[in-house]
Structure formats: structure tokens, C-alpha cells
Amino acid sequence: MAGMSITTAIPMLTGTTEPKALAREEMTEAEAAGLYRLLTWLSPAFPVGGFSYSSGIEWAVEAGDIGDAATLRDWLAAMLEDGSGFCDAAFLALAHRAVGAEDAHALREVAELAAAFVPSRERQLETTTQGRAFIEIARAAWSCDGLDHAISNCGGVIVYPVAVGLVSAVHDIPLPPALHAFLHALVSNWISAGSRLIPLGQTDSQRVLAALEPVVAATAVRAIAATLDDLGGATFRADLASLRHETQYTRLFRS
Numbered sequence: 208m209a210g211m212s213i214t215t216a217i218p219m220l221t222g223t224t225e226p227k228a229l230a231r232e233e234m235t236e237a238e239a240a241g242l243y244r245l246l247t248w249l250s251p252a253f254p255v256g257g258f259s260y261s262s263g264i265e266w267a268v269e270a271g272d273i274g275d276a277a278t279l280r281d282w283l284a285a286m287l288e289d290g291s292g293f294c295d296a297a298f299l300a301l302a303h304r305a306v307g308a309e310d311a312h313a314l315r316e317v318a319e320l321a322a323a324f325v326p327s328r329e330r331q332l333e334t335t336t337q338g339r340a341f342i343e344i345a346r347a348a349w350s351c352d353g354l355d356h357a358i359s360n361c362g363g364v365i366v367y368p369v370a371v372g373l374v375s376a377v378h379d380i381p382l383p384p385a386l387h388a389f390l391h392a393l394v395s396n397w398i399s400a401g402s403r404l405i406p407l408g409q410t411d412s413q414r415v416l417a418a419l420e421p422v423v424a425a426t427a428v429r430a431i432a433a434t435l436d437d438l439g440g441a442t443f444r445a446d447l448a449s450l451r452h453e454t455q456y457t458r459l460f461r462s
Contacts, residue, residue, distance in 0.1 A: 249392035261400035261460035263448030290442030295368040296430035302372030311360040318361035326446040329462035337367040
């Protein structure tokens with residue numbers, strides 16, 4: 208969204224109104240293109256294989272930690288605020304900012320740390336597989352000037368949040384809407400896994416998603432302001448769930 212400020216991007220994607228003097232009924236061509244791409248890239252239909260991963264939720268359901276809508280909501284809120292949700296959002300923001308600043312050293316540092324910052328082998332497989340798929344599809348169908356250069360600056364494996372941040376920055380999509388769309392997609396995938404495992408009905412699933420809206424918003428605000436020194440998690444039970452899933456006897460998901 209070249210030439211589009213944060214103040215115009217947020218009303219466009221949240222439904223809030225702009226000040227009366229700035230109000231307009233039509234998006235610019237760049238805004239429409241950016242929205243179209245975000246809706247595509249973070250859609251469940253975008254072929255990165257997110258549906259096959261539960262991020263340890265499968266074991267948590269079997270262990271009895273998650274058994275209904277309320278416990279699923281609490282588990283996901285913790286993952287967002289104090290676990291992989293916040294960390295992934297921060298990595299996305301840091302990668303986006305490094306690409307925008309054309310800082311190859313910072314981008315490589317973020318990419319390397321993000322690739323190492325996972326608690327289990329399965330989570331490593333999840334984020335690297337999705338990141339590789341996202342980059343390959345973006346390059347094949349949505350290539351633009353600077354994309355290959357930014358990819359090469361990562362110097363190796365590109366995990367999913369870094370891939371989203373990198374591609375969004377190259378396409379001039381502002382960080383706030385990209386980050387909110389990413390977190391919405393992440394939470395939606397977690398809820399989809401939970402709905403199949405518990406199971407939950409469609410209405411309860413949407414209630415969980417609605418209840419997590421303020422948590423997503425607060426996590427995005429923290430992630431935008433985060434530095435590498437702010438990264439860290441305290442969701443030990445969720446990390447254990449990811450580790451235990453590796454030896455779970457019967458499984459529907461790959462993590």
C-alpha cells in the first residue's frame with residue numbers, strides 16, 4: 208500500500224471511521240490491492256498447510272486441559288499474551304521493519320533467531336514448512352521488485368511469521384494491518400483445531416474468536432513496540448503439550 212499511512216490503514220481494516228475532514232467512501236488502488244493480498248495470504252484457503260497443525264492443542268485436549276469453549280479460550284489467550292502468539296507477532300514486526308529499513312543485518316538476525324525460537328521439533332517443522340510454502344507461493348504468484356533480494360538477505364530458513372512480515376513489507380503493506388491479519392489467521396487456525404478435537408460447534412467457535420478480539424489487539428500493540436530483548440514466553444504447559452504431542456499414540460495433527 209504505497210503512500211498509505213497507518214492512520215488510513217487502520218480505519219480501512221477495522222471499520223472505524225476517519226475524522227470527518229478525511230472521510231472518503233472509496234479506497235485508493237494501492238489500499239484495495241493491499242487488502243486483497245492480505246485477505247488472500249492469510250486466508251485458510253492459502254495453501255501453506257495450516258489446517259494440519261494444532262500447536263500442541265491436540266495433546267492438551269487429550270490431557271484434559273482443554274475440554275470446552277471456556278478452557279479453549281483461556282488456553283489460547285495465554286498463548287497469545289505470553290507464548291508463541293506474541294513471539295511470532297514480534298518476529299513478524301521486526302522482519303517487516305528490517306525490510307522497510309533495508310537493513311540486511313537486522314533481517315538476518317531476526318530470521319535466525321526466529322528459526323531457533325521454538326520449543327519442540329514439531330513446532331519447528333510447523334513454522335518452517337509454512338514459511339517455506341508462503342515464500343514459494345508468494346514468489347510464484349505475487350512476485351514484485353525486491354522480493355528475491357529480501358529473501359536472500361535472510362540467509363537460510365525463513366519461518367512463517369518472518370515470511371509474512373517480509374512479503375508484506377516488500378509489497379508496501381503497512382505493519383499494523385498485516386500484524387492484525389496474521390494474528391487473526393493464527394487464532395482462527397487454533398480454534399479450528401480445537402473445534403475438531405473437543406469438539407465445538409460453529410457458534411461456540413465464533414464466540415471464542417470474538418472473546419479473543421481484545422487479546423489479539425493488545426498483543427499486536429505489544430508486538431509492534433517489541434525489540435529482540437522483549438522476546439520470551441511463559442506458557443510452560445503449552446510448550447510441554449507440544450513436546451508430548453511428538454509421542455502421542457493417536458494423532459489427527461502434525462503438531
